[in-house]
Amino acid sequence: MNGVHDMGGMQGFGGVQPEAGEPVFHASWERRALGLTLAMGASGQWSIDHSRAARESLPAATYLSSSYYEIWIRALEQLMQERGLVAPGELADGLPRQPARPLARVLRADDVDSALARGSPTHRPSTRAPRFRAGDRVRVRNAHPRGHTRAPRYVRGHVGVVEIVHGTHVFADRQAATPAGQPFDDSPEWLYTVVFDGLELWGDGAEPGTRISVDAWEPYLDAAS
Amino acid sequence: MGGHSHDDADHGHSHLGEMDLRVRALETLLVRKGYVDAAAIDRLVETYETRVGPHNGARVVARAWAEPDYADWLARDATAAIADLGYSGRQGEHMVAVFASPEVHHMVVCTLCSCYPWPVLGLPPVWYKSAPYRSRVVMEPRAVLRDFGITLPDHVQIRVWDSTAEVRYLVVPMRPAGTEGWTQARLATLVTRDSMIGTGLALAPAQGAA
Numbered sequence: 001m002n003g004v005h006d007m008g009g010m011q012g013f014g015g016v017q018p019e020a021g022e023p024v025f026h027a028s029w030e031r032r033a034l035g036l037t038l039a040m041g042a043s044g045q046w047s048i049d050h051s052r053a054a055r056e057s058l059p060a061a062t063y064l065s066s067s068y069y070e071i072w073i074r075a076l077e078q079l080m081q082e083r084g085l086v087a088p089g090e091l092a093d094g095l096p097r098q099p100a101r102p103l104a105r106v107l108r109a110d111d112v113d114s115a116l117a118r119g120s121p122t123h124r125p126s127t128r129a130p131r132f133r134a135g136d137r138v139r140v141r142n143a144h145p146r147g148h149t150r151a152p153r154y155v156r157g158h159v160g161v162v163e164i165v166h167g168t169h170v171f172a173d174r175q176a177a178t179p180a181g182q183p184f185d186d187s188p189e190w191l192y193t194v195v196f197d198g199l200e201l202w203g204d205g206a207e208p209g210t211r212i213s214v215d216a217w218e219p220y221l222d223a224a225s
Numbered sequence: 226m227g228g229h230s231h232d233d234a235d236h237g238h239s240h241l242g243e244m245d246l247r248v249r250a251l252e253t254l255l256v257r258k259g260y261v262d263a264a265a266i267d268r269l270v271e272t273y274e275t276r277v278g279p280h281n282g283a284r285v286v287a288r289a290w291a292e293p294d295y296a297d298w299l300a301r302d303a304t305a306a307i308a309d310l311g312y313s314g315r316q317g318e319h320m321v322a323v324f325a326s327p328e329v330h331h332m333v334v335c336t337l338c339s340c341y342p343w344p345v346l347g348l349p350p351v352w353y354k355s356a357p358y359r360s361r362v363v364m365e366p367r368a369v370l371r372d373f374g375i376t377l378p379d380h381v382q383i384r385v386w387d388s389t390a391e392v393r394y395l396v397v398p399m400r401p402a403g404t405e406g407w408t409q410a411r412l413a414t415l416v417t418r419d420s421m422i423g424t425g426l427a428l429a430p431a432q433g434a435a
Contacts, residue, residue, distance in 0.1 A: 008336035008363045008387065013356040016372040018424075022350050024274045029248040034273065034348070035266030036252055038315075043260065052338055068339060068354040073248055086254060094253030100260065109264035116272065119314035122391040150389045152336050154363060166319070166392055191390055202364055209382045212363050215390035 001146055002153060004063050005056040009154040009202070033069040037076050042115055044104035046079050047184050049176035053148035054079050083180045124188035126168035131190065131218055136162045138194055139224040140216065148176035151220045155212075158200050159224045163213060164193035171217050189217040273348050281312045282345035282395060283416035286427075287409040289322070290400040300324065303395065307345060317344035317393050323386065324397045325423075330381050331396045332369075332423030334362045335388040342393035346418060353422065363387060373424045396420065398427040 007013075025031050041051060054075035056063070063071060080086045083101075090097055107115060132138055142157040143149075150172045168188035178185045195213040198206035255261040285307055289296040299306040303320035307313065320342060323331040335341065336359045341349040352358050362369045366383045370376065377383070386394045398420040404412060415433040419425030 006337055007356055007360040008334075010356070010360040013360050016352050016355065016357045016361070016369055016424075018352050018373060018419075019350065024278075024348055025270075026351070027245070029245040031270040031274070032248050032252050032266060033244075035269040036248070036255065036261060038269050039261045039265050040255070055338065064356065068351070070244060073244070073251065077251065085260065086258070090254050091247075091250060094250035094257070096254060096257050100258035103260055106260065106262060107265045108262050109268045112265050112268040112272065115315075116269075117314040119316070119318040121318040123319065150337060152387065152389060154336075164321070166390075169319075169391060172390065191392070193386075193392070195384075207365055207367050207383070208379070210366055210385065211382065212385045212387065214387045215392050217390070 001056065001148070002144055003056045004060040006153050008152045030069045033073050037072045039107045040076060040080070042105060042107040045083055045085065046180070047175050047178070047186075048120065049148060049170075049172045050079065050178075051075060052172075053176040056148070122170040122186075122188075123167055124170055124186060126188050126190075128168070128190070130165055130192075132162045132165070132192060132221065132223070134162050134165060137224040138162055138192075138216075138221040140194070140220055141222055143220075145173065147173065149173050149220075151216060152214060154201060155194075155196060155214050155216075158196055160194040160196040160200070160213075162192045163195045166191040166193065166215070169217070171219065173217070173219070189219055191215055191217050192221070194221070273343075277312075277344065278347035279345075279416075279418035279421065280413070281310070281347075282342070282418070282421045283413040284310055284409070285312070285322075285345055285395065286397050286416045286421065287412035289397055290404075290412050291407075291409050296324075296397075299397070307395075312344040314344055316340070317342045319392045320345075320395060321392055322395045322397050323384070325399045327399070328380075328382060330377055330383050330423065331394075332362055332366055332383065332385045333388065333394045333396060334359060334385060336360070336363055337387075337389060340388035340391075340393065342395050345395055346421060350418070370424065373419065375424070375426065396423045398425075401427050401429050403430045 055071050058074055077091055085101055087098055137159055139159045140151060140155045169191040170186040171189040174185050193213050194216050195211050198210035256263050289299050299322045303322040307320050325331055339349055339354040363385050366385050401415055415428040417425050420427045
């Protein structure tokens with residue numbers, strides 16, 4: 001969706017403000033927000049693409065006025081409510097009123113290290129041949145899907161060059177569209193790094209000597225002359 | 226997106242108090258329902274607060290500076306080369322290392338959310354996830370570098386990598402002059418987090434630890 005999360009090339013947010021000696025967390029609740037988000041992510045009730053879709057589906061004004069861990073918590077609450085795992089009244093005071101639903105997995109402390117070391121690789125085998133090779137010119141489709149997509153607006157309609165062919169990876173748009181309660185559709189598509197000249201994206205106002213790349217799945221791309 | 230207060234007693238107290246209560250209620254609920262193990266959350270927090278961080282990436286970079294064969298491996302198969310030092314997994318499943326040169330300066334961003342190579346850099350700083358960085362770095366990277374106090378010569382090309390899929394990028398900054406014969410441990414002291422994102426450069430020998 002064309003949400004406010006898709007920030008590349010937006011203006012008016014002001015300067016970047018690095019914080020000297022920045023701590024990993026800025027408040028105790030951020031520690032728990034990280035842990036809750038990762039622990040529930042390991043439960044198998046949704047994929048990382050569902051999580052991203054939930055975060056970017058927050059009301060635009062809420063997204064822009066929330067810190068990143070607030071966004072995570074709001075999205076986590078939403079994912080859990082959508083799957084009937086918690087009810088709004090329960091979230092208000094932490095007191096269970098409905099019985100728990102069975103989870104595929106509960107992350108235990110002893111399993112944390114191995115789960116993190118394993119991660120969630122997205123490479124999946126495919127017998128299809130890639131449509132593009134390194135050096136090919138491609139145009140990002142001018143598409144505006146209402147669901148989750150990882151094709152940022154600032155490259156849509158623009159021509160770039162394939163630089164890296166990464167193999168076949170879970171297609172985020174499709175996995176995010178898997179309805180709750182169904183096995184994730186993790187079918188892959190070829191993934192490419194596509195590089196654009198700054199002038200192609202930003203016109204004459206581009207800073208000289210800049211190139212920008214995105215990682216784009218094949219369905220985002222058409223051949224360009 | 227809103228900024229962070231530095232602690233609960235800072236301005237914005239009531240808002241932070243609200244989030245504190247909200248997250249506490251959520252954790253209480255999820256523990257009572259048996260969905261999460263509070264000890265697992267402790268372990269996750271401890272991992273990213275004390276064990277995983279930019280010191281991991283600094284070891285990777287220092288080794289690439291010191292061992293040409295390792296640098297070649299890192300360029301060819303960063304996931305495997307980084308795993309050789311024990312760093313792998315979540316948010317680093319598919320790694321690519323990009324090498325700064327006198328001709329090209331690399332910068333990494335996630336314009337759509339907050340994708341970042343956790344096994345080598347830990348959790349991202351607030352500015353990396355902020356609207357100013359995400360919106361501007363793909364359009365005016367030189368202006369963003371100035372926010373970090375960096376001005377590159379005009380002839381240096383800038384290459385920005387937007388992490389829009391599950392590939393994660395690690396910048397290998399240029400090795401500073403005057404570090405010939407240094408051990409890898411000493412070299413690693415010159416490798417800052419920002420130099421591995423591309424919003425900084427490796428420190429000069431006089432700036433690093435002895």
